[in-house]
Amino acid sequence: MTSTTDPQEYQEKASVPVVALQQAGKSYARKPVLRDVNWQVQAGECWGIIGPNGSGKTTLLQLISGIERPDTGKVMLAGQDIGSYSRRRIARFTAVLGQEGLAPLHYPVREVLAMGRYPYQSWLGRDELDTADELIDQIMDRLDLRSLADRPLDQLSGGQRQRVAFGKVMAQQPKLLLLDEPTTYLDIAYQIHFMEWLDEWRRESGITIIAVLHDLNLAARYCDRLLALNEGQAVQAGTPQQLMQEETIRRLFQVEPAIVHHPDIHVPQLLLKRQ
Amino acid sequence: MSRAAALPVLLFIVVLAISFVLTTGIGSVYIPAGQITRILLHHLPFMQQWVVPDWSTASEQIMLKIRMPRVVLSMLVGAALGVAGAAFQGVLRNPLADPFTLGVSSGASVGAAVLIFTGYQYSLLGGWTLPLVAFATGMITLYGVLMLAREQGRIPTNSLILSGVVMQSFLGAIVSFLASMSEGSVNEIIFWTMGSLSLRGWPYVVVMLPYVLAGMLFLWSQSRAMNLLALGEREAAHLGLPVDRTKMLVLIVATLITAAAVSVSGVIAFVGLVVPHMIRLLVGSDYRLLIPLSALGGGIFLMWADTVARTVLSPTEIPLGVVTAFVGAPFFAYLLHRYKKQQSK
Numbered sequence: 001m002t003s004t005t006d007p008q009e010y011q012e013k014a015s016v017p018v019v020a021l022q023q024a025g026k027s028y029a030r031k032p033v034l035r036d037v038n039w040q041v042q043a044g045e046c047w048g049i050i051g052p053n054g055s056g057k058t059t060l061l062q063l064i065s066g067i068e069r070p071d072t073g074k075v076m077l078a079g080q081d082i083g084s085y086s087r088r089r090i091a092r093f094t095a096v097l098g099q100e101g102l103a104p105l106h107y108p109v110r111e112v113l114a115m116g117r118y119p120y121q122s123w124l125g126r127d128e129l130d131t132a133d134e135l136i137d138q139i140m141d142r143l144d145l146r147s148l149a150d151r152p153l154d155q156l157s158g159g160q161r162q163r164v165a166f167g168k169v170m171a172q173q174p175k176l177l178l179l180d181e182p183t184t185y186l187d188i189a190y191q192i193h194f195m196e197w198l199d200e201w202r203r204e205s206g207i208t209i210i211a212v213l214h215d216l217n218l219a220a221r222y223c224d225r226l227l228a229l230n231e232g233q234a235v236q237a238g239t240p241q242q243l244m245q246e247e248t249i250r251r252l253f254q255v256e257p258a259i260v261h262h263p264d265i266h267v268p269q270l271l272l273k274r275q
Numbered sequence: 276m277s278r279a280a281a282l283p284v285l286l287f288i289v290v291l292a293i294s295f296v297l298t299t300g301i302g303s304v305y306i307p308a309g310q311i312t313r314i315l316l317h318h319l320p321f322m323q324q325w326v327v328p329d330w331s332t333a334s335e336q337i338m339l340k341i342r343m344p345r346v347v348l349s350m351l352v353g354a355a356l357g358v359a360g361a362a363f364q365g366v367l368r369n370p371l372a373d374p375f376t377l378g379v380s381s382g383a384s385v386g387a388a389v390l391i392f393t394g395y396q397y398s399l400l401g402g403w404t405l406p407l408v409a410f411a412t413g414m415i416t417l418y419g420v421l422m423l424a425r426e427q428g429r430i431p432t433n434s435l436i437l438s439g440v441v442m443q444s445f446l447g448a449i450v451s452f453l454a455s456m457s458e459g460s461v462n463e464i465i466f467w468t469m470g471s472l473s474l475r476g477w478p479y480v481v482v483m484l485p486y487v488l489a490g491m492l493f494l495w496s497q498s499r500a501m502n503l504l505a506l507g508e509r510e511a512a513h514l515g516l517p518v519d520r521t522k523m524l525v526l527i528v529a530t531l532i533t534a535a536a537v538s539v540s541g542v543i544a545f546v547g548l549v550v551p552h553m554i555r556l557l558v559g560s561d562y563r564l565l566i567p568l569s570a571l572g573g574g575i576f577l578m579w580a581d582t583v584a585r586t587v588l589s590p591t592e593i594p595l596g597v598v599t600a601f602v603g604a605p606f607f608a609y610l611l612h613r614y615k616k617q618q619s620k
Contacts, residue, residue: 065513067509067512067513086517087512087515087516087517087518088515088516088517089515090515091513091514091515091516092515094513095513096513098509098510102506102510103505103506103507105505105506105560106559106560107502107505107559107560107561111502111561112506115502115503115506115514116514118499118503118514118515118516119514119515121499123496125499125563152559172514
């Protein structure tokens with residue numbers, strides 16, 4: 001295989017998986033958190049990672065984002081070992097959105113969005129993309145941030161800050177988006193807004209998404225594939241229909257589920273029984 | 276940088292220029308500002324025929340040989356400490372960090388104290404012995420602190436700050452010991468640790484200028500990185516910043532220019548801690564603006580502080596570090612008070 005020097009050029013070679021884990025494992029203080037994970041993500045897919053607390057979901061994301069290195073096995077990004085990329089190269093390919101949004105800093109919204117352009121800037125701050133300013137404007141329009149453009153982050157609500165974080169990730173123009181429980185602190189209206197923005201963005205740009213989601217119903221509605229983790233191992237991968245089975249959920253989370261079908265969109269949804 | 280940012284920079288440059296002329300004039304022999312400006316212009320190329328000398332050679336000599344090098348040096352030291360302080364606060368994300376956080380001042384003080392104690396401060400290289408030794412011991416201390424804080428190739432911020440504190444108290448004890456053991460009514464060691472710019476001529480300026488200037492430019496070039504770090508180290512890494520390498524480089528360069536300043540001036544507390552905070556209250560925390568303004572602000576602040584140090588009780592000099600704390604702390608308190616009032620409106 002010819003070596004892909006820049007992950008930006010990757011999209012043309014669609015046969016290479018965006019992310020591939022080969023026997024990947026990670027331990028903290030000799031305690032294994034992830035073991036022998038084999039998993040492939042193809043371009044344009046949207047994966048939800050589900051599993052109980054402590055099953056290794058966040059660690060899996062950290063391996064894929066290159067923040068942590070695997071102790072055993074390999075993590076491949078766009079066909080190459082992730083260790084061979086610089087941070088800047090990774091940031092041009094992968095963006096990460098966490099649950100906390102952004103710290104309440106005294107930076108205006110527009111400046112924070114512009115920080116998403118960092119991996120494309122020369123050391124003098126010049127952007128490769130001549131239309132970077134217009135890009136930021138478009139993102140602000142789309143996320144209803146225009147009226148907040150000059151307000152500092154520390155004067156915004158948690159939901160607004162999460163929107164800014166989302167905008168910053170869009171400004172990064174990634175091929176791969178990693179989400180770590182992005183809707184945890186959002187009310188239900190914002191959750192739906194958020195997932196709809198995401199879906200729209202995905203349909204426009206063909207971006208690949210890997211999302212850790214606690215809310216299984218959200219995962220079943222917006223992801224086309226699910227990966228179930230338990231005690232550091234990948235126990236099952238498949239479509240929401242395949243994974244959202246009462247037996248699977250019972251084994252994974254030790255709860256009594258009832259699976260129903262969403263009246264409009266025909267995806268399995270989960271109700272919980274009292275124990 | 277945006278056009279809105281150019282205004283405060285311009286304003287600070289104007290204040291710096293005015294301060295320069297005024298502080299050069301103040302002293303046991305007063306030189307009027309107009310005369311200083313004319314002497315300066317006279318020494319610029321192509322300007323000589325326009326400015327007719329109408330001043331005494333004595334005041335020209337005082338100005339050029341005694342006052343100016345000292346004022347310029349105070350400006351340089353202040354700028355170096357101001358920028359280094361902003362950089363430390365930026366990468367350590369700790370508002371109490373200052374240029375001495377990594378123990379470089381106490382390291383330099385030990386070198387200076389040993390020399391003064393043993394009476395070797397003018398040996399070998401004459402007047403240069405003390406600054407060079409102070410610089411060297413400061414750097415050795417930096418190395419020690421970095422080694423102490425290192426964990427598997429990474430340098431976590433908390434252990435770095437703790438290592439600095441440990442090193443400072445240990446080395447501080449050595450300095451106190453030497454000071455208490457040394458004889459003489461005026462204790463030179465104590466005086467050195469409180470900072471002074473007396474008897475420093477042009478050669479010091481010439482040595483320091485390119486060095487400090489290069490360091491400050493490097494730190495300015497890292498200002499976008501420091502903005503990213505404000506979001507958190509993990510977030511900055513996700514945006515493509517090689518966090519550990521950047522932190523390390525910024526800390527080392529900031530410590531280098533601090534060591535250069537300390538080696539000629541002794542320990543001048545407060546500038547590096549408070550000047551960046553003052554600037555923050557005035558213009559916000561964008562490092563692209565904060566770094567250059569901390570340089571200008573530190574320069575202005577120390578020029579005036581040194582003027583106070585050499586004139587108020589003239590001919591006795593007050594230690595510069597005493598003046599910076601004495602003048603700086605109330606001024607900072609005032610700014611903080613005003614800022615809080617603004618916020619509550």
